[in-house]
Amino acid sequence: MTEHILLRHRDIPGLDQIDTYRQNGGFEAWRKVVSKMDPDDVTNEVKASGLRGRGGAGFPTGLKWSFIDWQNWPHYVVANADESEPGTFKDREIMESNPYQFLEGVAICAFAVKANDAYIYLRGEFWQIAHKLDQCITEMESGGYLGDKLYRTNTSLRLHTHLGAGAYICGEESALLESIEGKLGQPRLRPPFPPAVGLYGKPTIVNNVETLTNVPFIISRGADWYKSIGTEKSPGPKVFSLSGCVNRPGNYELPLGTTFRELIFDHGRGIPEGHKIKAIMPAGASSSMIIANDEALATPMDYESVPNVGAQLGSASVIVIDDSVSIPWLLNKTIHFFKHESCGKCTPCREGTYWMMHLTERISQGNATMNEVMLLQDVANQLKGKCLCALGEFSIEAVLTGIERFPADFKTVTAKSNS
């Protein structure tokens, strides 16, 4: 790609300074929506762009905004900056280096749903970023971009940062809202969804940082321009967080629909010497394990194509696994994570992740037989479709696909005990 849209700071140094940002067209979109557009027009423009949520679910952003309940007031906008999925580190770079574009996106979203307050919920470890955003917000206030009577209209908006206490579950939107309200971070029953009943019981739009960072460009350059990037059903640029067994890990902003091969081998410079690629986890710890064969590597990374090879694009945090990695060991690592992060509210996730952690531990250490691998599979299936939120449901993806697609690894680790 010639031009960065989301990681624009890579083209323009110092973009995290308000003056630099302004000199490079910053806040033009914000001024345009406040002074010239109707909230509905903004939502329609985003709808027309085909932008889909970058947090993982890929839900059409404009459609979500149009679900806001106009009968119930006030409205809120919440930017989900909890970014806790292992292998995902895109929002962090955006907020650190291109914060104003993100905040401008938040502002535009707030305008579209007539919210006067927007919250940026950051994971507790992002306290430095929160500090930085607070400074940016202050700059925007003194620059006249936030506050009352903006651009001499009746629009008013205030932004607030809110730090979590370091729980993965608070990236789940309803748990996130509970956390802002000062309650224990546990997901709520859905439906109702936040656009109907959200923060403090009021209609709320929750969007991912990257999603919102797209918005200023959609407004300033138009939906048609946006749709020219990416694929028909998954338009736009995407920041792929590449990690694992790869020579040059990092964030890569590429159009949706770029193949795994291009990301891993062209941009990521391939696998460390002497090793062969074995598997790919395209959506962090929550993803299925794809067998990294030619078909998989040729698959375009968009919301429609990744399911063809038995996984989801999710937050596009591509973890590359080579032949030095034992899949049972990797499963133990991911399940340990989920066990640690399960909120404990629903039974299958609370008990199931705990049970699976013990099983994967024994299996990966070579202290289990094939029967226990089958038990692990059973337990994972027992969780499936029964959890309150996606955390539990995603915790089994790697387990089930790992056992199914990499049986040899399990034969190896159980060989000693089986005999």
Place this chain on the structure above:
Amino acid sequence: MEKLVSLIIDGKQVTVPSGTVIVNAAKKIGIDIPVFCYHPKMEPVGMCRQCLVEVGRLVIDRATGQPVLEADGTPKIQFGAKLETACTTPVSEGMVVIGTSEKAVRGRKDILEFLLTSHPLDCPVCDKGGECSLQNLTLGYGPGQSRFIFDEKMHLAKHYPLGDLIFLDRERCIQCGRCVRFQTNIVDDPVIGFYNRGRSIQIITNSEPGFDSYFSGNTTDICPVGALTTADFRFQARPWELCSTASICPHCPVGCNLTINLRREARSNGELLIKRIMPRQNESVNEIWICDKGRFGYHYTESKERLTQPLVRREGELVAIGWDEVLSYVAENFTHAGKNLLALASGRLSNEDLFNLSELSSGLGGKSALYTHMAGGDLVAQVGFGEGTNLADLGKGTVILVVASNLEEEAPVWRLRLKQATERGATLIVANPRRTKLERYASQVVRYAYGSEATTILAIINAMSAKQNFPKAPKFSQGGEAIKTASETISSAENLIIFYGSEGMGLEASQALAQACANLLVVTNHTHKANNGLVGVWPRANDQGAWEMGYSPLPNLKEALQQFEAIYIAGADPVGDDPSLTEVVREAEFVVVQDLFLTETAKLADVVLPAQAFTEREGTITSGERRVQRYYPAVQHTDQKPDYAIIAAISKRVGLDVQESPLRIFNRLAAKVPAFRSLSYRLLAQVSEQWPIIGRNDLFYGGTSYENAQGLGMHLSSPSQIPALAWPHVPEVNLAEDAILAVPITILYDRGQTIYSSQLLQQRIPPAHITLHPDVAQRLNIPDGALVQFSLDGVAVDAILHVEEQVSLGVALVPRSLGMPVSAPVQIEIVVSSEYLD
């Protein structure tokens, strides 16, 4: 009107209001879908995932909006890929729910297996064993063998005291959150909560002292496992060994329905012993909850200090005497006294006791009086609740005014009922000199000074009369915005209910307040209608019953005690409450005390008669809302006799025609006292189906509270006449500047014998203390926590000083029944105790 929806659950059709969740629709037709976290009294949360069912819905043609039909003409039903939680899924027209398919049963098994991985399976030593939802469901669906390795189980605290009353077994807890939601949403005492996350998630208390709530015991009823147990019942008995008797709580005017659980034990020579008190469902009274005083306060009935035989004074000493002999002795003296007999009884007695007592004294031409510090029941009898009133119905359009009552301390369950009423849309106005917990739900608060209770209500009437041409109340300067708004709210009320208590008042002031409240109801035409009327928040359970029979308090007790020749005191301890009465009782000619204990008054009596406790006899009591309810004998105590029987035996000996059995006494009462005329024991024992359905085979749904099979009680009928307005005389309070007025307030855990005998509650009884505003304490130069001294009616009192911002200036709050005799507001002088200075 509510929209109705029809659906099929396991082949059975049911029609329910739209919005009903599947699990409740199933319950209506007797299908029990297993649940742990769901409770019919609470909003669903869908946490435990135990209630999984297959749900099929009509396929609707998008173009026509009509259901798509199968080839055979039946509507096409589409089942989801996943099982759904029956507790969170609302019903829809044409829905098909299957809970018995292999897939659904498999789902239940799966969840149970998960729950059991962390459960200690210590059923053989668990108090819940036998009435445990998890145990029952495991037998129904659970795996016979564990696939989880025992060594990998988490080991946690097994005897964690959340507070003095409730223990938590952290291994047994299945994290359903019922207790937390009960405390947070139903009680609004969010003193327990979840801590940590994942498998480490635990219930903790975040109050000091731990689990600081008057309703904590209820969490053990709704706990679906043996995680929460009461300090009282744990390790005491297995549920299947228990038998039960229906009862009514004797502690306050709410009249909560109880079940007494009993067991025969060796230590009682095979006699039945009370093992625990459980709530019994009465949706119009206490739903399925009781307060901790009702649950744990029964121990006085089994106290070793109970009187076991009649006593008579011989040569200055009280000595044992036979029943026959003592009854004749008493009868002789009563006959001699004739019209000079004074019967003084409290609302601790049943309707039958009180009726017989008044028959006895009137038969001899004597006088009977109520022993109480709160008056106005004669007015409640005229404008109180009548038939059709239901606390569960109060909602939109109803205005509830609570004046001079701290319901949390005086009648805890009523606080819950009024909180709920506001949630259903009722408007609550709280008028009190200081902030009370009830104010959280109030839409309006009226603050007045102690002493201005009646004038405040009269001022509300005055504020109305300007506009609405009501008969004018005497003019009072009292006014202001709060009065005006309250009066506006009241004048537009569809229904008006007034609860009045005795905060800061004695007899005279509470009578005036009751009159003012009755006037307000009369002028706004809110009497003689269901869900309208006056309620007295009485100090005792059957005060209203006494008033209905014509009992009233003596304006000057000391004088009366000096005037009458024979005094028959039943269920009251005037000397204990007010030591300044010691001399007059000692000097009275002939005093008979009938009680459970050798009270301070009994110690001075000529004859002491041992009476039975409410657990040992039957009877009826009339609650503050004028509901008459029956209680039944649970245990046998033959040494003592029921009050009504003692009175009947004396009556016979003086030659009066009095009934001896409760049933016959009640029939006479019904024939003689108009308010009781339509009641009978049979009618009081009638029940009708209540919702939610609890206490049947499926303990998992409603918990271990008992279903009501023994009677819901009935309201007294109201006199047909609406009382004439009478403007009360309001006593003037003239205080010197800087003077301190001691005002009596009520606390739930006081030093009354009924609480003091419970070791559990004893630890929660505060020491004698008075509370002042910090500025006043500073002016007196007395630090918080100091030991102070003051004199009440000639009796020197020591107390600890507390300071609190909420207390009005110039006022010292003095809790009743903490050893500080204060029956009405009185000026005091507070000095630091010399002991403290030492």
